[in-house]
Amino acid sequence: MMIDLRSDTVTKPSPGMLKAMMDAELGDDVFGEDPTVRKLEEMCAALFGMEAGLFCPSGTMTNQIAIKAQTQPLDEIICDKLSHIYNYETGGWAFHSGVSIRLADGERGRMTAAQVNELILPDYDWYPNSRLVAIENTVNKGGGSVYSIAEMQALSRFCRTRNLTFHLDGARIFNALTALKATPADLHGLFDSLSICISKGLGAPAGSVLLGSATMIKRSRKIRKVMGGGMRQSGLLAAACIYALENNRARLSDDHDNARRIAEALVDYPWVKRLLPVETNIIIFEVEDAASIAEKFANLGVRTSPFSPTLLRMVTHLDVSLSMVNTLIQQVLPAI
């Protein structure tokens, strides 16, 4: 039996999800005629209190469209140095939008209004225009660290007073809300745009939704098309996303419990030199040689992600059962 802890993206559609896909009502979404895609977009917009939504193939696309739709060349965006936008989107801000990026040195990927304040540039010819602030919640590279509602509110207020657009990369926002015991309604009114991924812990095979004002989403639709992201009978995927939102949100706390149990077991081993605090479903720990420890895990049937020469990441998700966690803790860890 393989225990795949590389990412919460490795989940396969469940029989219930596949049935929802087979039963989906379909149309051509480039013509705006797929009722299932429309239903998903409206459902997400209502959930997060935004005017409109746009279904996209990936979270990279929703983030990059949000940047493109809300900036122009000579603008600058502000992110944390650990952010997905900076690290894992192929430098898309420059490629698609012709903007520059300025990085905050936050605490496990979380920046404060005071840190953002120091990165805002005055209006001189030799500086780009500080335009958009993007935060990530949870922060993947921060070990699934969570911004509290109060921290997001403070950043939102700050962005409003400084006339900065505020974007949330909410690839794992449902993990954050689960950890905070909060609901999407707690985020109403905080952001100009939100990106949510249904292909992570919620278990859909693909799909992210960008949320914003009606005007912003109308423009984003055109940008999605020029990026090649206009899909036809994509209700097939949207149906999987609707199923995921309706059935797989409540169980995210199981993933968090599993991650905490694994973390509590890991600290007992001398080859684990440091463990980032585990708040959600991501476990990042330091070892001497990540590649060789990952290989040992692989030989024992456990797949992990080397995150740097000395960091390993494990992620729990809906295809990781309690018995797999027990096997990992009782049999695999002692054999490393």
Ligand SMILES: *Cc1c(COP(=O)(O)O)cnc(C)c1O
């Ligand atoms: C996964 C992820 C994304 C989007 O990734 P895709 O693979 O393009 O869907 C964006 N932000 C964060 C924080 C992520 O973890």
